[in-house]
Amino acid sequence: MSAPLLQVRGLAVRYGGIEAVKGVDLDVYQGELVTLIGANGAGKTSTLKALAGLLRPAAGEVLLDGRPAGGVAPHQLIRQGLALVPEGRGVFPRLTVAENLDMGAYARSDTAAIAADLERVFGMFERLHERRGQKAGTLSGGEQQMLAIGRALMGRPRLLLLDEPSMGLAPLMVQKIMAVIRQVASEGMTVLLVEQNARLALQAAQRAYVMEGGRISFSDTAQACLGDPRVRAAYLGE
């Protein structure tokens, strides 16, 4: 196999004296949909935030396409091809849907390609097209999640990081969002998905890392994880 698109080695994150992430190793290869699952407080979100530059790692190395990405200012990371859909979606509530999507392409200047991508996103999410002139704060939670994903795609990232996209959504909407994520991945996007809903994440992903107490406790193909008694007991409620 060629070198991974995202290579994480020994990543540690500290909040004051508390070590939330204690040396995480993780690889994501081009075109893969990889999931990071684990209980609440296992350090999943901290790991993702450190990858996206929102937290400064205390130790470790993050390589994007072989180039160091750790400790770079967050507004530079999107220019290196890394987009994060944050936990809680983070849409701009008083910007319209269209303006939110435009913000996703803020770091780009290829006007024609941006317009084409906007059409693509509207094609993917009809709902967003219908509501393009509406303030994002008036959308439902599921629609906001679609907007957050569409906005991240507008940056044409090489790696899409998703933080708990199913959180707080109605079951039907969760199914829809997971279908969207699968579709995005099937079109060639490399995705790292952090989820508490382990079953859904494992059904969508090719490979999985299981996080426990700030460390990766093990990793395998998603299929194998679904059958693993430890995962079944701890995360699938069986």
Next chain:
Amino acid sequence: MDIFLQQLVNGLVQGSIYALVALGYTMVYGIIELVNFAHGEVVMVGALVSLSVIQRLADRGLSGWGVIAAGILVSIPACMALGFAIERVAYRPLRRAPRLAPLISAIGVSIALQQLAALIWGRNFLHYPEVVARTPFHLGGAVITEVQLVILATAALLMAGLWFLVQRTRLGRAMRATAQNPAVAGLMGVDVDRIIATTFLIGSALAAVAGTLVGTYYNVGNHTMGFLLGMKAFTAAVLGGIGNLQGAMLGGLLLGVIENLGAGYLGNLTGGVIGSNYSDVLSFLMLVAVLVLRPSGLLGERSAEKV
């Protein structure tokens, strides 16, 4: 002469100056949730820099409005540099500090600037040379002077320009996004520090123009002139809903009109017990009333949205 119409005209003129200053408060508050108490002093510096320029150019046979325009053109970059420096030195290092810290820093900057201005321009009231004639125009039952017309037109132009910048340009969109969620704006590739600095630059440029207009209108200035004006403009921003641009414009105009109507009628209404000199009290009473009845201001968002 119709007192109501006259005071309405005077109020709109004064209010449009309040509005220009209020925009500076509200923009900074919208983006970093800081009441920049030094903003009134930036207006004062703008006024005094213009005064120096106007004094130097008066009596040289230049056109009066040309001289004032020169004052504005010099004071804008001076105030922008000042606003930029204030943010860098006094606020940015405290961005992650408890909220009281930058507030105290703001008051410190305000006092420091007043004293600095006293060193440069002295402590006496300075008079603006009368470079423009006070040609009166009759408007129904009221009189409006050329200076008043120019103030109204300038303020309207600047506010329209600002509205366009914020609502219709890429920079404006980034400013609004940063105000709503700086961390996510950063993820989109927005350099948040630069947006904050830009906000101070724009607010300071407006302050420079407002300072020059105030000086030209009242013909006096000194190192303390920014305090009351700043307080009034802050009141206007709160009245309209702090953080909201249209609110600052509306609040400024409203405050100016109410103050001037108060000055026109207070004496008659109270049989001379309370005179027009109480119009300042009126504006601060209004601030108290708004804070009690509608804490988010006339056009302000409900603060619950900040979750």
